[in-house]
Amino acid sequence: MSRVIRQIAILTLKDLRIEARGRQTLGLVAVLGVLIIAVLGLGLNRQVGGVDATAILWVAYLFAGVLSFEKTMAVEREDAALAGLLMAPVDRGVLYVAKLLSNLALMAALAAVITPVAILFFGFDLSAAPLGFAAVMAISMVGFAAVGTLFAAATASTRLQGGLLAMLVFPISLPLVIASTQLLVSMFRDGEPLGGLALGVLVAFDAVFLVVSWLVFECVLEP
């Protein structure tokens, strides 16, 4: 067991070290996220405020997230790094968990940049339930990254990368978007506690797609 954990830690830290040295992904996607929020803010022209900002936040998360999933997988394509990984005596499930963790770390860093910007631009008052907000977003991101990591690996060797991953991941992630925005509206506008069917949908999404992606990941990895 401890061997598996060590393998996961080594693989995850490898991805994060590459990112820390190159700083290719995070800067790019964070700026993209801020740009999306700015464009929507300008376009909507102050008609949207408060908790409605979560929908706008989601648009930024979705686009920036897909871009970073693509980047973390593209790293493995260079210099046939994936072929080396596949030859290593490591279970494919471990590879999936490690990739998922590095994607989640990247998403957390991304959210740390984009979320304050959206809160600032749209005057969204977090003080009613800051922990609830963080919990909802964290649970949603796990599901989103679970699906995104799987499809990033599946489409990594195809030539048409840009739009393809977004097209595959966006419709699948819509239940997350609907459930988390409804949950945040009920928490912030109606003052209800965290819970109910919406939370159930989020947790079910995470559980179903973590298990399925973990099982299927073995099939999609090809050097």
Next chain:
Amino acid sequence: MPKPGNLATVAYWLVALAALGAAAAMLAFYTPTEQTMGPIQKIFYLHMPAAVNTLLCGAVVFVASLGFLWRRNLWWDDLASAAATVAVLLGLIVLATGMIWAHQAWGVWWTWSPRLTFTLILWLLYVVYVLVRPAIESRDRRALVCAVYGLVAFLDVPLVYLSARLIPQDIHPASIGLDGSMKLTLAVWFVPVTLIACGLVAARYRRNRRERIDEASRAGQGGAGMGG
């Protein structure tokens, strides 16, 4: 002299069209007109069977995707792709009839009611399946990506349904009670719609398979090993 397989296909389609004709005649002459919705209510007899068959096609995509991931035989992919195409077609019918219903009941063509939202997302899921296919060049890779997507998309359907129910309803759904003759009409309409859906999946499957074997034999590998 036509081949017996072709004769069976022709006979199948004649039966399906006859069933459609009979169901339409029943709708016109037997089924009573509903009071609040008027004659528009009659699209419900097409809407409901089409919706059920869309889900059935999604289930076929799911099973065929699992089959491909398990067996790696390309004819599973032909079947999944055929069912996904028919799901898009049926989903479009469900969406269109749903919008006509919304216009009659609430005076707007579109509203984010749970049922319309669910239909839209369900349709989008399979539209993406069909649109993504030609974007992936390698035959095996395309089958693999689509199998993973077909699997995930079907598992997503209950989550989409549950999350759509969370959307607050500002309008009351025009719920109508069906009396005995209406229920009978609905049951009868399932026959032609299901027959046509199955016939389309089969026809599409045969076309996909023929195209794939032609392509393989043109590439000089010969289609024999991949026929399944």
